[in-house]
Amino acid sequence: LMDLATETAKYVFPKRFESQNLEEALMAVPDLETVKFKVLSRRGQYEIREVESYFIAETTMPGRTGFDLNGASRSFNVLAEYLFGKNTKRETMEMTTPVITRKTQSDGEKMEMTTPVISKKLEDQDKWQMSFVMPSKYGANLPLPKDPSVRIKEVPKKVVAVVAFSGFVTDEDVKRRELKLRDALKGDRQFRVKEGASVEVAQYNPPFTLPFTRRNEIALEVERKEE
Template sequence: MRLAAMASGVLLAGCSVLGVRQGTEEPRYTVLALANGVEIRRYGPRIAAETVVAQDEMAARNTGFRRLARYIFGANRRQVKIEMTAPVAQGHGEAIAMTAPVAQDRRPDGAWVIRFFMPAKWTMETLPVPDDPAVLLVQVPEQTVAVLRFTGWRDAGTIAGRQSELLRRLEATTWRAEGKPVVWFYDPPWTIPFLRRNEVVVPVLPR
């Protein structure tokens, strides 16, 4: 399991020996407010490749990473060989650059949804079709979210605690949560814990 987690982490970003991401594209957003230590962001429409995994939290993350990685490394229906820059290597099929963050969310049935956000230059019409039917391309609508950033460990207990903290902090603001919090990861697993960028995120509306 540990080796699988490390292997999947290669996909998160180009990184130094400390595991710090360098120049990885992120979805664009506008900061609307800072409320009680929570950042309120507005994201425009985005495209994501997503997969659903019915395993426990950590295993689902690793399985989902590997499944989506195969897609962005060329497991798609365009047989075009092109050169890429790190973190995506040259391969058979059209490659897609990795972006941050990687999103993980739990469905009501207990299965986990893992998402890789696609670089801004791609559209639903230009993205290659995944070979794996378990990988879907989805349009993520524009949304306003509350974000609480944290460093350190990202085990299930830590994430649950941060999600509860996010909701508590929102209670003292003019924003209310609309839905359940999700978690976003920006750095590979070997990153020194205090250098990691992790975020818990929930859609919000003004009160």
């Protein structure tokens, strides 16, 4: 039965099975364009990545939590409408991955979907931002959103510390993992958390994905320590 499942999965998701066993492949990201990065180093609890610049479509999430089902669903749908044609060119863009949720520092064309979805929290207003990573082929030439709540931004190149985990994401889980990552980085000899950095949560899978096969990451922007 396991052999049959493996062969079926290889047929459906061929890119996931390059030098991977079934368990590793199930935890891999969907076969969608994603953010480009280079791993600079791996620690016991986290890895340091240099992430290339990319564009996002972003919206402020309702409510005071980044991971309640209703608020996340509403924000996702707003961004999906932009991606699938609610823009000035009425163009459908390809889906990417991940979807990113983040707590932000105070400071008619369809497109391809990418991954992740990212969520970031607004520190002062206690709000979260959800964003879709935009297909790289558009660069800065993205169609403008018709919905004023959707904003297009460029995320500059940066270095981040990342921890991957599975399961469904909750606010309590994010807080716990963020504190653990910050504590671990205190002992890093090369990198430290950048002043004002806030946590980002990247989710790589569709909502219906089973918890144990879900791919999530939390990230904090870091900088090299002075010699």
